[in-house]
Each structure stands twice: as structure tokens, then as C-alpha cells.
Amino acid sequence: MGKKLLFKGNEAIAEAAIRAGCRYYFGYPITPQNEIPEYMSRRMPEIGGVFIQAESEIAAINMVFGAGGSGVRVMTTTSSPGISLMQEGISYLAGVEIPCVIVNVMRGGPGLGGILPAQSDYFQATKGGGHGDYYCIVLGPSTLQELVEVVFLAFDLADNYRNPVIILADGVIGQMMEPIEFPPEVDISKLPPKKWATTGAKGRKKIILKSLFLDPEKLENHNLHLQKKYKRMQEKEIRWEEINTKDCDLLLVAYGTAARVSKKAVAVAKERGISLGIFRPLTLYPFPYNQLKKAVENGRAKGILVVEMSLGQMIEDVKLSVEGIVPVGFYGRTGGVMLVVDEIIGKAENILKEVM
Amino acid sequence: MTWDIKFDFETKFKEGEIGKMMHEAIFAGFGGQGVLLIGQLLSYAAMKEGKNVTWMPSYGPEIRGGTANCSVVISDEEIASPIVDNPNLVISMNLPSLEKFVPRMRKGGTLIINTSLVDKDLKKYPEGADVFKIAATDKATELGNKMAANMVALGALIGRNEIINLKTLKDSLKDVLKGKGEAIIKLDKKALQLGYDLAKEKA
Numbered sequence: 001m002g003k004k005l006l007f008k009g010n011e012a013i014a015e016a017a018i019r020a021g022c023r024y025y026f027g028y029p030i031t032p033q034n035e036i037p038e039y040m041s042r043r044m045p046e047i048g049g050v051f052i053q054a055e056s057e058i059a060a061i062n063m064v065f066g067a068g069g070s071g072v073r074v075m076t077t078t079s080s081p082g083i084s085l086m087q088e089g090i091s092y093l094a095g096v097e098i099p100c101v102i103v104n105v106m107r108g109g110p111g112l113g114g115i116l117p118a119q120s121d122y123f124q125a126t127k128g129g130g131h132g133d134y135y136c137i138v139l140g141p142s143t144l145q146e147l148v149e150v151v152f153l154a155f156d157l158a159d160n161y162r163n164p165v166i167i168l169a170d171g172v173i174g175q176m177m178e179p180i181e182f183p184p185e186v187d188i189s190k191l192p193p194k195k196w197a198t199t200g201a202k203g204r205k206k207i208i209l210k211s212l213f214l215d216p217e218k219l220e221n222h223n224l225h226l227q228k229k230y231k232r233m234q235e236k237e238i239r240w241e242e243i244n245t246k247d248c249d250l251l252l253v254a255y256g257t258a259a260r261v262s263k264k265a266v267a268v269a270k271e272r273g274i275s276l277g278i279f280r281p282l283t284l285y286p287f288p289y290n291q292l293k294k295a296v297e298n299g300r301a302k303g304i305l306v307v308e309m310s311l312g313q314m315i316e317d318v319k320l321s322v323e324g325i326v327p328v329g330f331y332g333r334t335g336g337v338m339l340v341v342d343e344i345i346g347k348a349e350n351i352l353k354e355v356m
Numbered sequence: 357m358t359w360d361i362k363f364d365f366e367t368k369f370k371e372g373e374i375g376k377m378m379h380e381a382i383f384a385g386f387g388g389q390g391v392l393l394i395g396q397l398l399s400y401a402a403m404k405e406g407k408n409v410t411w412m413p414s415y416g417p418e419i420r421g422g423t424a425n426c427s428v429v430i431s432d433e434e435i436a437s438p439i440v441d442n443p444n445l446v447i448s449m450n451l452p453s454l455e456k457f458v459p460r461m462r463k464g465g466t467l468i469i470n471t472s473l474v475d476k477d478l479k480k481y482p483e484g485a486d487v488f489k490i491a492a493t494d495k496a497t498e499l500g501n502k503m504a505a506n507m508v509a510l511g512a513l514i515g516r517n518e519i520i521n522l523k524t525l526k527d528s529l530k531d532v533l534k535g536k537g538e539a540i541i542k543l544d545k546k547a548l549q550l551g552y553d554l555a556k557e558k559a
Contacts, residue, residue, distance in 0.1 A: 006411075116415075175413055177410070178438070257439075260437045261436070264436035267436060336416070341441055
């Protein structure tokens with residue numbers, strides 16, 4: 001780790017991507033992530049990389065397809081409406097198994113929505129989004145230090161699994177500043193070779209990257225192969241954080257910015273004599289179903305409060321995890337309205353009154 | 357949508373609650389007054405002094421011609437949330453920001469009001485608040501550029517509540533204002549010192 005630097009979240013994403021070996025960036029401007037293409041437009045030419053402001057998000061994601069198919073580390077970034085436009089491309093990337101990193105700095109929806117922070121794209125990111133039986137690995141970082149580490153991790157996971165990785169950030173993470181330390185820079189020349197990539201067929205058999213399988217059995221087999229990969233991710237890549245999960249009256253479950261506000265609620269509630277814990281998933285796909293269930297079984301929490309900057313999306317995975325062994329309540333604000341610590345505690349108190 | 361939550365304002369303003377753990381600041385004014393910049397300067401200085409810090413701007417559409425603000429959290433411990441509900445430090449560069457943020461202040465905080473642009477007095481200030489009024493825009497104009505009013509106000513805040521060393525703030529200017537030229541850095545240093553001295557004088 002190097003020296004501490006004061007960075008804005010969006011610029012940290014861009015710089016971390018470059019240090020993780022990304023030399024190809026394609027994007028289209030949208031608030032609240034505009035500092036990323038701005039930063040890339042300045043830095044990429046300095047290091048011999050490629051920055052292209054595409055004519056649309058649809059073009060950008062297909063440029064990612066082309067670059068990723070040739071085996072390089074590639075990234076695109078956008079915000080919620082832009083991700084919707086990219087869904088066709090993301091489905092193709094997943095189908096063809098092209099590694100890439102896609103960052104969604106979420107804003108309020110649906111439709112054009114607003115420009116302020118939200119977490120209302122959870123379903124879209126974790127349950128597919130585009131057509132077909134596929135998953136992207138989805139990472140939901142909470143602090144800016146975790147964000148830069150997650151960018152490095154995202155490129156590694158994408159390459160290891162030949163799969164698109166989505167970083168699900170939000171307007172707070174994109175716009176805020178915090179001191180960070182970058183992990184050591186990745187030497188691109190030392191990355192494992194990608195024998196499947198279309199690098200020019202001179203002297204070897206040609207490689208075709210495609211998602212079209214007109215023979216139903218071949219397509220089913222391809223899907224079974226993808227499912228095996230998703231199973232491997234579920235076995236190996238689940239990441240989460242637990243704070244005070246054993247000795248708490250009520251367990252908060254939150255990710256990203258909502259988890260930060262929840263952590264503050266835990267501290268304030270403690271001073272008021274209420275014992276709260278936090279279970280914070282970092283991987284939203286694969287989701288820590290068993291880990292959350294174990295945390296509830298091994299602790300004394302009498303209930304769960306899911307906290308989201310949406311009107312209730314991750315709560316469905318939380319309910320699937322705990323299978324009714326404790327009641328699951330919800331607190332969320334949306335449209336860019338920020339979560340309020342006192343409201344989290346008020347809601348927690350209400351649930352505790354009901355179950356005690 | 358309604359929220360079945362009762363606000364417990366009594367508890368919220370209870371002495372000492374979370375107050376001892378950290379400083380939570382909101383700097384607010386018109387877009388263009390440099391309130392985001394003084395937030396960044398304070399954040400950078402806090403980082404230099406080895407503290408944990410977060411800075412979060414308001415980036416809504418209200419920035420255009422309306423009000424702008426930023427939240428800064430400084431703590432010796434890990435910072436949970438960068439979102440500030442109840443600040444203990446407020447710099448109010450214009451009237452709308454005074455009316456918006458002062459009612460949300462914690463008990464016993466520090467409030468700096470730019471009287472050059474705020475000609476109205478609030479009926480009530482939070483209990484135990486240290487309210488310091490300074491004609492920041494006029495003082496900056498006397499120094500040669502009214503744009504340094506933000507620095508006068510920040511200097512005054514540090515004069516009333518030394519959460520950061522004034523020298524660290526001054527030393528941070530060259531990093532935060534990289535590429536802005538020596539003249540501006542020199543002026544801002546003077547403005548920080550002036551605000552600090554005036555606040556100390558009337559302490």
C-alpha cells in the first residue's frame with residue numbers, strides 16, 4: 001500500500017482501474033459518474049491506453065464486447081438509465097463469456113428518475129437484467145478504500161471466471177471524498193494469457209466467440225456449462241462483513257452506502273441502550289444466503305431490519321436466507337432522499353417492541 | 357408514503373451523544389462562494405493530521421444559482437457514515453443555508469454566519485451554540501478579493517473551535533489549489549489568518 005490520497009469516489013474508480021491494468025475505457029456521460037470518463041479522457045492517453053466517448057451506452061457496451069473479446073482488461077461506467085440501455089450487450093457478454101468490468105453509480109429511478117443516490121438497481125444487477133439464464137458477479141462496496149480494492153478484485157474475478165463483473169456503487173460513493181491507499185499496480189505483461197481470445201489467427205486455428213447456438217442441445221449444454229461456473233462462484237467467491245452479529249437484539253442487513261449509515265445507527269443506538277448488529281454482503285451475486293442464515297442462528301437477534309436506498313429489493317434475498325426463522329422488517333428511502341439514522345433506530349425499536 | 361417513525365428531538369440533542377466521537381460539519385452558501393472548496397481544504401488538512409475524514413457535496417440540481425453545501429466528517433475513529441443529519445459545525449454563507457441547517461444543529465456546536473450576506477437574525481439558535489458573526493465577504497473585499505470570503509469564514513471557524521491546526525490548513529492550500537497560482541494561495545492564506553484572528557479577538 002502506498003501513501004494516503006484524498007480522492008473522489010468516481011476518480012478513485014478510474015485510477016484504480018488503470019492501476020489494475022485497464023487500458024481500454026468506453027463510456028457515455030451521465031450524472032453522477034461523469035468524473036470517471038473525464039478522468040479517463042485525461043489519463044488514458046498519458047499511459048498509452050484508449051478512451052472513447054461512445055455515441056451512446058449501447059455503443060459503449062458493444063465496444064467493451066469487442067475489446068474484451070480480444071483479451072484486454074476493459075471497463076465501462078454509467079448510471080442507472082445507462083445500464084438499462086446496456087442490458088442487451090451485458091447478456092451477450094455473459095453468453096459469450098467475455099470478461100469486463102461494468103460500474104453502475106446508481107441514481108434514483110425508474111425511467112430517467114433523478115440524479116441523486118439510490119440503490120434501486122439491485123434486482124437488475126443481481127437477477128440478470130438482460131435476457132437468458134445468466135448472472136454477473138455483483139460487488140457492492142461501502143467505503144472508498146473498499147471501492148478501490150473492489151476494482152482490482154473485479155478485474156481478477158472477471159478474468160478468472162470469464163464473466164462480466166458489475167460494481168454496484170451509488171451517487172454517494174461516486175461523489176464523496178475520503179483518504180485512500182491504492183493496492184500495488186498490476187503488471188499487465190504478467191497476467192495469465194487468455195488462450196480463448198481473438199488475437200489474430202495467424203499461425204493458429206481460428207477462434208470464434210459467439211452466443212448463437214441454433215442446435216438446442218448445444219445451447220442447453222452451453223447453459224449447463226454456465227451454471228457450473230455460477231456454482232463455482234457461489235462456492236468460492238462469497239464475501240461479507242459481520243459486526244456484533246452474535247450479541248445483538250436486532251440485526252441490520254445493508255450494503256454499500258446504506259451499510260455505512262446503518263453502522264452509524266449501530267453506534268448511536270448503543271448509546272441509547274439498544275444493541276444492534278450488522279450483516280453486510282459485499283458480493284450481492286453470489287449472495288451470502290447460508291452465511292446470513294448462520295449469523296442469525298449463531299446470534300441472539302430476534303429479528304432483522306433490512307436497510308436500503310430503495311423501497312425493498314435486497315430484502316427478498318434476506319428473506320430467502322433466513323427462511324422465516326426470524327421476522328424481517330424494512331426501512332428504505334428512495335429517489336435520492338437520504339437514509340436518516342434516527343429513522344433506522346425508530347424502525348428497529350418498533351420491530352423489537354413487536355417481537356419482545 | 358408515510359413513515360411510522362416518531363422523531364425524538366429530545367434524545368437527538370442530548371448532550372454529548374456522538375458529539376464526543378466526531379466532528380460533523382456542514383458548509384453552505386450560494387453556488388460559487390466556494391463552500392465545497394473549504395470543505396475539501398478542511399478534509400485534506402484533517403487527512404494530513406492523520407485523522408479519518410469524509411467529504412460529501414450536495415450535487416443536486418439546486419446547485420445552479422441556488423444553494424450549495426458539503427458535509428465533512430472528521431474523527432479519530434473509523435467513520436461510519438459520510439451523511440450528516442445533525443452537524444456540530446456550520447458555516448452559513450447566505451440566508452437560505454442559515455434557515456436550512458441551523459435547526460438541525462447539535463447542542464453546543466459552533467456556528468459561523470457571514471453577516472455580509474445575512475442581514476436577518478434567527479429567533480432561536482440551538483442551545484449552547486457558539487454563534488460567531490463575521491462580515492466575511494466585506495473582510496475578503498478589504499483583502500483584495502471577495503472570493504476569499506469562504507477562507508475568512510473557515511479561518512473564523514478554526515479560531516472558535518480548533519479542530520485542526522491553522523498551519524496545517526494553510527500548508528494544505530498548495531495541494532488543494534494545485535494549478536491555481538501563487539497569488540490566490542497567498543490571498544487565501546491571508547484570508548484564513550484574518551478570519552482566525554478576528555474570531556480569537558472576540559473569543
